[in-house]
Amino acid sequence: MHEDGQLIAQIRRGDLRAFEALYNKYRSQVYRAALAIDPQFEKARFGLGVALLELGDDEAALVELEAAQRPVVNPAVLSKLTWLKATPPLDTVRNGEQAIALGESAVKLSQGNDDDAVDALAASFAAC
Secondary structure (H helix, E strand, O other): OOHHHHHHHHHHOOOHHHHHHHHHHHHHHHHHHHHHHOOOOHHHHHHHHHHHHHOOOHHHHHHHHHHHHOOOOOHHHHHHHHHHHHOOOOOOOOOHHHHHHHHHHHHHHOOOOOHHHHHHHHHHHHHO
16 A cells, blocks of 8 residues: 555544654645745745754755745744754754844744743753
8 A cells, every 4th residue: 555545544543643644744745835826825934944844954944934034023933943043953054143133033022922932042042
């Protein structure tokens, strides 16, 4: 049986891990399709950035998250950018000073109520 078919069969049996595996396999493609329809679709741009970050493609994630942050400043986007610039395995993406500035903006915009923003800011201080 094809790998996707196996995952679908597992989902039908109630295996939520199989659902997550299938979702993760295709979500970046779904976000790219949405952006092909509407390149200004901020949620799709953010979703693609997060998906790429979780897949380990830090440089592509950085491009997408920076693009998602441009039209509207969003604490969730700033938090992901902060985390990415503070903790990447690639030196080409890492920038501690930018991470701190982004993290401070995210915490300020969320009025300190976004745990991800606070965690990302802490990681950026730890990285410097």
